Amino acid sequence: GDSVTQMEGPVTLSEEAFLTINCTYTATGYPSLFWYVQYPGEGLQLLLKATKADDKGSNKGFEATYRKETTSFHLEKGSVQVSDSAVYFCALSSQGAQKLVFGQGTRLTINP
Amino acid sequence: DGGITQSPKYLFRKEGQNVTLSCEQNLNHDAMYWYRQDPGQGLRLIYYSQIVNDFQKGDIAEGYSVSREKKESFPLTVTSAQKNPTAFYLCASSNRGSGANVLTFGAGSRLTVL
Numbered sequence: 452g453d454s455v456t457q458m459e460g461p462v463t464l465s466e467e468a469f470l471t472i473n474c475t476y477t478a479t480g481y482p483s484l485f486w487y488v489q490y491p492g493e494g495l496q497l498l499l500k501a502t503k504a505d506d507k508g509s510n511k512g513f514e515a516t517y518r519k520e521t522t523s524f525h526l527e528k529g530s531v532q533v534s535d536s537a538v539y540f541c542a543l544s545s546q547g548a549q550k551l552v553f554g555q556g557t558r559l560t561i562n563p
Numbered sequence: 564d565g566g567i568t569q570s571p572k573y574l575f576r577k578e579g580q581n582v583t584l585s586c587e588q589n590l591n592h593d594a595m596y597w598y599r600q601d602p603g604q605g606l607r608l609i610y611y612s613q614i615v616n617d618f619q620k621g622d623i624a625e626g627y628s629v630s631r632e633k634k635e636s637f638p639l640t641v642t643s644a645q646k647n648p649t650a651f652y653l654c655a656s657s658n659r660g661s662g663a664n665v666l667t668f669g670a671g672s673r674l675t676v677l
Contacts, residue, residue, distance in 0.1 A: 483664065494567075494653055494668035495606075540605065544664040549613060550596065550621065551666060555605035 457554035474541035482543040484524040567669035586654035595637035600651040
């Protein structure tokens with residue numbers, strides 16, 4: 452079945468550091484790919500998405516490129532801020548599927 | 564503002580009791596979902612509903628029940644048959660016509676069994 456694997460956390464960085472959170476997936480066909488973010492005590496919010504190969508999703512300085520050849524959708528940001536501290540979830544939705552499949556989440560902490 | 568409202572935010576339950584978590588949306592979304600979140604395990608799908616009066620089991624439906632009598636409401640009952648109910652529960656909705664199945668989430672309900 453469909454699955455998503457994220458890099459193990461927690462990840463701790465200093466402010467203005469470069470961020471990469473790895474995400475790889477297993478799915479049939481051409482799924483849509485998502486990154487969601489969860490701030491402490493809250494629900495999830497959509498951060499960005501990509502619906503076909505080579506698409507780049509971007510939002511709030513974060514980017515991720517849909518790489519079908521490596522089945523990956525890594526999240527990157529050039530200069531992180533303390534306010535980026537949160538849990539980040541990679542997810543996929545297969546064509547025609549009625550639901551999302553989530554990775555286990557990666558907790559990110561940014562120190563000033 | 565449109566959104567999803569979950570209540571209560573915190574709930575304590577004694578073993579053997581059923582509890583119901585409320586989820587209401589005013590986004591006019593067709594589909595609604597319940598996920599369970601445990602530390603280090605991500606989100607697991609409990610139940611989902613594409614239209615009123617219809618719903619399907621997700622990956623971990625045992626010990627839970629739902630109803631979808633109205634488009635805007637999708638309550639989840641955690642029954643005494645659920646062996647380990649302490650968790651954070653998230654309700655979500657989506658518009659079936661949105662193409663990429665983007666979910667909008669509520670703020671969550673944290674259930675603790677005493």
